[in-house]
Amino acid sequence: MSSLENLLSRVLPENKKFELLHLQSPPKESHSVFVQQRSDCTQTVVKVQHFFGLGADEKIFYSLELFVYLTIESSKAIEKLIFVSKADTNGYCDEKISVKDITTAILDYIVTLDPSHYLSKEIKVSGTSPGCGPSITRCTTTKRALKILKARHDSKKGDNCPNRGFFRNIEGKDPDWTCKICLFTRSEPQYLFSESSRNPKKHILSGEQLLRWWLSVIDKILVRHFDSGTKATLQIPGEEESRTLRYLSNNKAPFWRVGDIFSGKSSELAIFAIPVFPDDPKGRFLEQVVEENRAKKVRLSDFWVELQVQQEFRLGCTVSVIGVDGRIPKKCFGPHNNEVIVMPSKKVFSIVKSYIVGEQYDTSEGAYEAYANLRDFLHLRMQRSLLEIRGCRKSSEPGSKGTGSDRNAPVRPLNTLTVRRKVKKSI
Ligand code: ACO
Numbered sequence: 435m436s437s438l439e440n441l442l443s444r445v446l447p448e449n450k451k452f453e454l455l456h457l458q459s460p461p462k463e464s465h466s467v468f469v470q471q472r473s474d475c476t477q478t479v480v481k482v483q484h485f486f487g488l489g490a491d492e493k494i495f496y497s498l499e500l501f502v503y504l505t506i507e508s509s510k511a512i513e514k515l516i517f518v519s520k521a522d523t524n525g526y527c528d529e530k531i532s533v534k535d536i537t538t539a540i541l542d543y544i545v546t547l548d549p550s551h552y553l554s555k556e557i558k559v560s561g562t563s564p565g566c567g568p569s570i571t572r573c574t575t576t577k578r579a580l581k582i583l584k585a586r587h588d589s590k591k592g593d594n595c596p597n598r599g600f601f602r603n604i605e606g607k608d609p610d611w612t613c614k615i616c617l618f619t620r621s622e623p624q625y626l627f628s629e630s631s632r633n634p635k636k637h638i639l640s641g642e643q644l645l646r647w648w649l650s651v652i653d654k655i656l657v658r659h660f661d662s663g664t665k666a667t668l669q670i671p672g673e674e675e676s677r678t679l680r681y682l683s684n685n686k687a688p689f690w691r692v693g694d695i696f697s698g699k700s701s702e703l704a705i706f707a708i709p710v711f712p713d714d715p716k717g718r719f720l721e722q723v724v725e726e727n728r729a730k731k732v733r734l735s736d737f738w739v740e741l742q743v744q745q746e747f748r749l750g751c752t753v754s755v756i757g758v759d760g761r762i763p764k765k766c767f768g769p770h771n772n773e774v775i776v777m778p779s780k781k782v783f784s785i786v787k788s789y790i791v792g793e794q795y796d797t798s799e800g801a802y803e804a805y806a807n808l809r810d811f812l813h814l815r816m817q818r819s820l821l822e823i824r825g826c827r828k829s830s831e832p833g834s835k836g837t838g839s840d841r842n843a844p845v846r847p848l849n850t851l852t853v854r855r856k857v858k859k860s861i
Contacts, residue, residue, distance in 0.1 A: 439823050442488075445535035446825030447834065452645055453820035455487040455494075455790070455808055458776045461552045464667075467515065467709035467722075468696075477512075480504045482552055483783065484664035486540055487790045487808070489820070493801035494790055494808070495527035497626040498540055501712060504549050511611050514646040517711045518617040524627035525636030526801040530834070533791045538651045542613075547660055548766040549611055612834045614695060615655070615758040618714065619648050621751060630795035641751035647669075649681060652756055652815075656687035664760025670752065672742025688838035693759035705729045716755065719744050775818055777796040786811060 438456065446452050464481035481503050488496040499520045505513040521537055621644045623631030630636050639647055649668065656666055666689045670678045675692045682690040696707055705724065709715035715784050719741055732740065777783035789807040793800035812818040827834050 438540070438773040439570060439770070439821060441539040441542050442536065442823050443826050445532060445539050445827055446823060447529050447531065448826055448828050450490065450825045452488060452490045452823045453805075453809075454773075454823055455485070455489075455786075455820055456774045457483075457485040457783055457786055458774050459483040459749055459780055460777060461504070461574070462780070463558065464503065467503075467517075467711060469705050469710070476507055478506045478816060480506060480552060482546065485783070485787050485790075487804070488536065489801075489805045490527060490529055492805045493526045493798060494804040495525070495801060496523050496533060496536060497521070499626065499792055500544065501607075502544070502552070504552055506553070506593040509553075511553065511692050513612050513614065514543055514549045514593050515614040518615065519712065520625040522624060522626040522630070523636060524624075524630035524795040524801055525633040526795070526798045530829075532834070534647055534651060538654050541651065541655050542658065543634060545613060545615070545655055546764065546766050548768050551768040554768065557844075610705075611761075613660070613758070613760060613762050615652065615756075616695070616709065616711070617648060617652075617756050618716065618753070619645050620753040624795075626791050627800070628791070628793070629800070632796040633798075640642060641753060643842065645681060648754075649685060652758060653685045653687050653690075656689065656758065656760075659762050659764065660689075660760040661689070661763045662689075664689045664758065665695055666690045666697050666760075667693045667755075667757045669738065669755040669757075671738050671755075673752075689760070694755055695759040700733065700735035701758065702734050703730065704732045704734050707734050708737060715744070716741060772810075773821055775812070775816070789818075 438454070442452070442454065459482055461480045461482045464479050466479050481501060484498075484500050484502065486496075486498040487494045487557070498522075500519075501517040501519060503513075503515040503517070504511045505515070521533075523533055564849060578739065619641075621639055621641045623638060625637075631638065652666070656664060664687075665685060668678055668682060668690065669692065670681075678692045682692075696709060705720060708720055710720060723729055723737075775786075777786065786808065789811060790804045793804045797799060798823075809820060
């Protein structure tokens with residue numbers, strides 16, 4: 435596996451210096467992304483968040499947030515599910531870059547990251563988590579929930595669940611795990627860079643352009659890494675199958691089809707077949723279904739039809755759900771030195787992330803501040819630094835934006851006098 439530095443260096447312009455923040459939250463036992471009919475005592479789900487921020491000329495200009503859910507059985511990862519949550523830019527990059535290629539490079543890295551990397555340290559299994567016994571869901575009555583909690587408490591004493599306790603990576607085993615990718619595409623003026631839509635230089639793809647953009651990213655990942663038994667799906671709520679198929683016609687990987695990777699039969703109850711991710715609009719609709727007491731009525735086929743009527747899905751903007759389910763035949767490796775900062779706790783992870791997402795980007799000041807605060811925090815509090823990456827893509831190479839007329843605007847000089855440095859946040 436190439437290092438993250440190499441992967442990014444290949445898509446960044448020659449001789450320009452970039453700096454990368456790559457944060458990882460500490461792996462933690464989590465609920466399954468599905469509401470389970472019966473919980474599987476032999477499996478445990480571990481959730482990890484990754485957050486990337488890319489900067490140049492002392493400004494952060496790009497961010498990507500994603501989650502990895504590892505399913506573990508007998509101390510071994512059997513599934514790595516990557517939920518790509520949000521990609522965003524703020525328009526303050528003075529270089530000619532391809533955000534699509536940057537995003538593809540990061541996904542190249544995440545997809546081929548050995549799952550046992552997440553298990554290389556001991557993971558504390560929470561006593562109240564649903565590793566064993568039935569899960570507590572919104573459908574569970576209070577009386578039943580109390581019974582489940584008591585059973586969990588009792589089972590902690592005479593612990594007979596094979597996955598309870600600590601995990602250790604089993605080194606030297608052949609990779610035998612499936613890799614899933616899920617994402618929901620919906621264009622918004624801004625996601626991670628507040629007020630950045632007020633920067634006239636920010637480029638925002640429309641819903642349809644964004645869908646094609648993500649299809650092209652995922653298609654490249656499929657061609658590069660996945661084996662021939664892979665399933666890749668596109669679902670556009672409310673769109674006819676023949677129209678959805680048109681979006682797939684230019685894709686290079688042969689496994690694309692209309693649908694989703696999770697559904698079993700269309701007669702299956704949606705509540706058990708649709709995964710729920712953080713800040714996920716289809717998850718919000720599932721919650722609504724439960725609140726309306728329709729959890730045991732809404733079948734998968736009804737779910738997609740009803741979803742299109744939801745406000746988040748019907749504002750005239752094309753939204754879609756993209757999925758991949760397959761295997762990666764190549765041997766995967768752990769991260770290279772210095773390319774990931776694994777945070778000691780979720781709290782510190784959120785503090786460092788907030789240096790980027792907590793700024794306002796209506797002017798370039800936010801981009802300068804985010805960079806300066808990150809650099810100083812990492813240096814002073816963690817004795818770490820942003821990863822320096824020198825681009826090596828020649829302007830004549832395909833994918834280079836060397837000739838794009840809209841991107842040839844003169845680089846604005848850095849006026850350091852206008853940059854206000856914030857008082858450092860402390861842990
Ligand atoms: N003027 C004209 N065209 C431009 C400009 C510009 N200023 N900047 C880029 N382009 C063109 C590129 O040349 C390229 O064209 P091509 O496809 O013909 O080669 C195309 O736009 C895409 O350019 P990229 O550099 O790959 O991407 P972009 O800069 O548009 O960034 C992004 C993509 C991050 C989605 C951006 O549009 C954005 O920040 N959108 C707002 C937030 C958002 O909706 N995020 C997606 C959420 S969904 C999810 O993340 C799962």
